[in-house]
Amino acid sequence: MTATNTAMVAKYQNNFLQEVEANVEEGDWVKMCMQCGVCAGSCPLGNAWEHPPQEIFMMIRAGKREEVLSSESMWMCTSCYNCIVRCPRELPITHIMHGLANYAHRLGIAHKKNPTRRFAKIFWNNISKSGRVNELSLSIKLYFMDGIVSGIKKGLQMMGVGLGLVKTGRLDPMALISHKGIKDTKGLQAMLKKANEIEDKRKGYAS
Amino acid sequence: MAKKEYSFYPGCSSERKASASNYMVSVESMCKTLDIQLNEIPDWNCCGASIGYAEGGELPRHTLNARNIALSEKHNANQDIVATCAACWLGTKETQERLSHSEQMLADTKESLKEAGLENDYKGEVPIRHMVEVLIEDFGYEALGKPVTKPLQGIKIAGYVGCQTNRPFGVDGESFENPKYLDKLVETMGAEPVENYDQKVTCCGGALAFSEPEKSQVQIKKIIESAYDHGAEMIVTPCPVCQMNVEVYQDQINKTYGTKFKIPVTYYSQLMAVAYGSNAKEAGLNGNIVRAPQLEEIAAK
Ligand code: SF4
Numbered sequence: 001m002t003a004t005n006t007a008m009v010a011k012y013q014n015n016f017l018q019e020v021e022a023n024v025e026e027g028d029w030v031k032m033c034m035q036c037g038v039c040a041g042s043c044p045l046g047n048a049w050e051h052p053p054q055e056i057f058m059m060i061r062a063g064k065r066e067e068v069l070s071s072e073s074m075w076m077c078t079s080c081y082n083c084i085v086r087c088p089r090e091l092p093i094t095h096i097m098h099g100l101a102n103y104a105h106r107l108g109i110a111h112k113k114n115p116t117r118r119f120a121k122i123f124w125n126n127i128s129k130s131g132r133v134n135e136l137s138l139s140i141k142l143y144f145m146d147g148i149v150s151g152i153k154k155g156l157q158m159m160g161v162g163l164g165l166v167k168t169g170r171l172d173p174m175a176l177i178s179h180k181g182i183k184d185t186k187g188l189q190a191m192l193k194k195a196n197e198i199e200d201k202r203k204g205y206a207s
Numbered sequence: 208m209a210k211k212e213y214s215f216y217p218g219c220s221s222e223r224k225a226s227a228s229n230y231m232v233s234v235e236s237m238c239k240t241l242d243i244q245l246n247e248i249p250d251w252n253c254c255g256a257s258i259g260y261a262e263g264g265e266l267p268r269h270t271l272n273a274r275n276i277a278l279s280e281k282h283n284a285n286q287d288i289v290a291t292c293a294a295c296w297l298g299t300k301e302t303q304e305r306l307s308h309s310e311q312m313l314a315d316t317k318e319s320l321k322e323a324g325l326e327n328d329y330k331g332e333v334p335i336r337h338m339v340e341v342l343i344e345d346f347g348y349e350a351l352g353k354p355v356t357k358p359l360q361g362i363k364i365a366g367y368v369g370c371q372t373n374r375p376f377g378v379d380g381e382s383f384e385n386p387k388y389l390d391k392l393v394e395t396m397g398a399e400p401v402e403n404y405d406q407k408v409t410c411c412g413g414a415l416a417f418s419e420p421e422k423s424q425v426q427i428k429k430i431i432e433s434a435y436d437h438g439a440e441m442i443v444t445p446c447p448v449c450q451m452n453v454e455v456y457q458d459q460i461n462k463t464y465g466t467k468f469k470i471p472v473t474y475y476s477q478l479m480a481v482a483y484g485s486n487a488k489e490a491g492l493n494g495n496i497v498r499a500p501q502l503e504e505i506a507a508k
């Protein structure tokens with residue numbers, strides 16, 4: 001439990017909907033959901049969602065804060081946009097799912113083991129440092145995120161894929177040293193730092 | 208036809224020795240034939256992709272994309288921004304839309320851009336387009352067919368459209384359920400589109416192919432199986448993520464499910480390059496892990 005989380009609980013008391021509206025990307029749309037159920041059947045990894053989007057919206061209104069924010073469900077979103085083009089109320093469902101995931105992660109109460117959360121974190125660190133994806137370092141960190149033994153095992157499973165990419169010139173085995181990224185990394189990092197500060201202030205994360 | 212110029216956003220995967228470097232090679236050949244000049248956005252950065260959201264908040268993500276738009280509007284003034292990756296295109300377009308609808312978000316983004324000296328360069332006015340839109344809208348199928356010197360006769364190709372060129376914005380006003388633009392491109396190049404390919408807009412799992420491989424491979428299996436079931440000898444895609452996901456896990460899927468998948472997965476630009484007379488190298492065919500012998504044969508003629 002983080003201090004930010006405690007502060008948010010205190011600030012919004014039992015009004016989770018209000019909290020979502022204020023802090024989650026596109027959260028002010030949640031109240032527009034009419035529970036028609038169309039989106040519930042839209043997610044490609046459907047049976048991996050303990051609570052489909054429709055249910056998540058209902059739970060937000062019912063104030064089930066813990067259950068929603070610690071859920072693994074929204075981490076199953078593949079950004080396929082099936083839901084968005086089908087929803088009769090035009091809710092930006094994809095973005096709300098990303099927003100909920102981001103918010104839970106920020107508060108430190110997101111699902112701990114979820115691989116997509118951890119991958120997304122590695123990915124963001126990867127690009128915010130150099131400005132561009134270093135595919136080699138990204139995949140190495142991904143495979144080794146559970147430790148060295150499991151990393152070697154996964155690495156071996158993926159060896160065929162990796163070798164295929166290297167052989168066809170689509171993965172540079174030297175990229176750990178040679179990957180350059182953009183020129184103005186300083187400007188980029190300063191810009192992202194600023195954006196983070198502003199967002200923290202707007203959302204009341206900053207003290 | 209006069210030369211057409213665009214401001215080009217290649218995206219990380221199209222960099223040299225990155226996973227879609229062969230896409231880039233074929234795009235260059237295709238553009239040469241069509242007399243398209245792509246002016247790369249100087250010092251462009253990653254779009255944050257659809258997976259940046261956990262650690263990157265809303266504003267940082269929009270700021271990343273806004274930097275590219277600002278750089279483009281500054282250096283390649285008045286040129287449409289063109290992306291070859293569906294995720295880059297979508298991400299950039301979404302940022303432009305969001306900033307045009309929220310003054311607060313726009314002001315905050317500009318304040319952040321100031322740190323990179325670009326606060327006065329973001330206008331958000333140029334159209335942001337995917338390469339296939341450029342082909343279809345600025346050229347049209349008829350004009351695209353004209354330079355064909357080696358029609359891809361007799362090859363049956365399944366057009367795998369996937370998600371992000373199709374939803375939420377779509378290409379050329381086509382339906383979300385059954386977009387036809389890849390089929391039409393295939394036909395224009397003299398090959399045979401696979402009609403009734405019922406998994407053409409099924410999601411492959413996207414970035415979750417890395418983090419949730421088993422779950423995503425169920426999707427990929429459906430996509431490939433349906434292509435085979437409808438007689439396809441090859442799959443064509445408009446996006447480097449789709450291409451990679453559908454191509455590179457075939458061996459793993461075969462191991463898990465006892466299938467015998469070995470279907471080439473190509474880019475529309477590779478089909479076009481070959482039909483326009485490029486050799487295998489110019490069409491990036493040596494970059495396909497599952498080789499495409501039918502295309503190689505035509506390219507060698
Ligand atoms: S489709 Fe839209 S309105 Fe229907 S349940 Fe889902 S979010 Fe609510």
Ligand code: SF4
Pocket residue numbers: 042043044045053076077078079080081082083084093094097
């Ligand atoms: S975008 Fe996400 S929430 Fe929407 S249908 Fe796809 S997986 Fe489900």
Ligand code: SF4
Pocket residue numbers: 133217218219220221252253254255256257292294295
């Ligand atoms: S979508 Fe992928 S390849 Fe394109 S810029 Fe973003 S991260 Fe890089």
Ligand code: SF4
Pocket residue numbers: 078079080293368369370371372409410411412413414446448449450452
């Ligand atoms: S099909 Fe897969 S890679 Fe292509 S756009 Fe959809 S999720 Fe992304």
